[in-house]
Amino acid sequence: MELDNDRLLRALARQPVDRTPVWMMRQAGRYLPEYREVRAQAGSFMNLCQDRDRACEVTLQPLERYPLDAAILFSDILTIPDAMGLGLYFETGEGPKFRKPVRTPEAVDALTLPDTERDLGYVMNAVSSVRRELNGRVPLIGFTGSPWTLATYMVEGASSKDFRHVKAMLYDTPQTMHRLLDVLARAVTDYLNAQIRAGAQVVQIFDTWGGALSTPAYEAFSLRYMQQIVDGLIREHDGRRVPVILFTKNGGQWLEAMADSGADALGLDWSTELSDARARVGKRVALQGNLDPNVLFANPRAIRAEVARILESYGSGTGHIFNLGHGISQFTDPDSVTAFLDALHELSPAYHRS
Numbered sequence: 001m002e003l004d005n006d007r008l009l010r011a012l013a014r015q016p017v018d019r020t021p022v023w024m025m026r027q028a029g030r031y032l033p034e035y036r037e038v039r040a041q042a043g044s045f046m047n048l049c050q051d052r053d054r055a056c057e058v059t060l061q062p063l064e065r066y067p068l069d070a071a072i073l074f075s076d077i078l079t080i081p082d083a084m085g086l087g088l089y090f091e092t093g094e095g096p097k098f099r100k101p102v103r104t105p106e107a108v109d110a111l112t113l114p115d116t117e118r119d120l121g122y123v124m125n126a127v128s129s130v131r132r133e134l135n136g137r138v139p140l141i142g143f144t145g146s147p148w149t150l151a152t153y154m155v156e157g158a159s160s161k162d163f164r165h166v167k168a169m170l171y172d173t174p175q176t177m178h179r180l181l182d183v184l185a186r187a188v189t190d191y192l193n194a195q196i197r198a199g200a201q202v203v204q205i206f207d208t209w210g211g212a213l214s215t216p217a218y219e220a221f222s223l224r225y226m227q228q229i230v231d232g233l234i235r236e237h238d239g240r241r242v243p244v245i246l247f248t249k250n251g252g253q254w255l256e257a258m259a260d261s262g263a264d265a266l267g268l269d270w271s272t273e274l275s276d277a278r279a280r281v282g283k284r285v286a287l288q289g290n291l292d293p294n295v296l297f298a299n300p301r302a303i304r305a306e307v308a309r310i311l312e313s314y315g316s317g318t319g320h321i322f323n324l325g326h327g328i329s330q331f332t333d334p335d336s337v338t339a340f341l342d343a344l345h346e347l348s349p350a351y352h353r354s
């Protein structure tokens, strides 16, 4: 089926567009009152993810409100460890937790691949519902966490600031860590391929915690497994290329190695300048980013100035996807998103005149 709006796919393929396409990490979420309402009806966050109609509804909410160029499936990266039986739950105000963290070599060896159809079928159901409801308006992005990022939550049992358990495992028993990452890479590959078959037209790998590693550890324990996933993905579906976006938060110093992975695009947080990234890898990949989400707490004039600066930093030509450098904060005023998108849509066409 033809898309009404294929700016995102064109920018990912580094083809010309009329204006810079944009979507926002965590665009469906708590900063939207209409999300909070559906979230309250669902009871728990996981109920919301597993309820095909509600998950579809909240996926579409940001598109009803804003002129965005993509939908991103409403789900979570922690669906995979949950499907592996770790017992995911959310404690209000404390983020995700696991009842059964994976702390020992025995626990790693006991892990088995989830049965994607049986244990994660609810995600694919949501993907097909969203595709049907979108009806070609914009492409749908599917996603996963990177093996390393998933491992941090599985070993720590929760969000962490210092990653002491997972890093102790990495340095004490690297072979155990490799076994864990290998199972996760295989699970993630199956999971993304199932999302692609169900209708995801682009996929993004969120490596939120890759930037917490040393350079050799990043290459051996995070990038290598993302590479394994990219190598195993369906790259063409329904006659169209399925682009892959790699996002390592705080990974700016590793862009060359990331571009070698075969990904179509790299996501950047705000600590890397787009002009610098483009000079280093822009001949090989598209670049996505990189507004600091906290800029959205400033006034509309300041938001516009940052949008202008970022457009200028990337410069004219193909291959830029505008996004935030990380997920939008739950405390963001929805009107600030309007100011951001108004500024972008007013300023970006000038960068696409040949």
Ligand code: CP3
Residues within 6 Å of the ligand: 024, 025, 026, 027, 028, 029, 030, 039, 045, 072, 073, 074, 075, 076, 077, 078, 090, 093, 094, 095, 096, 143, 145, 159, 206, 208, 326, 327, 330
């Ligand atoms: O982008 C989107 O609109 C799609 C939805 C999405 C969610 N999580 C919904 C969500 C996506 C892409 C994610 C990815 C995700 N989840 C990541 C990678 C991206 C990133 O932000 O670094 C990570 C690390 C997670 C793990 C996770 N899930 C955390 C740390 C939390 C708690 C966050 C918080 O602010 O409390 C979640 C829960 C979660 N996932 C929420 C949402 C909207 C909030 C929970 C709620 O609504 O009750």
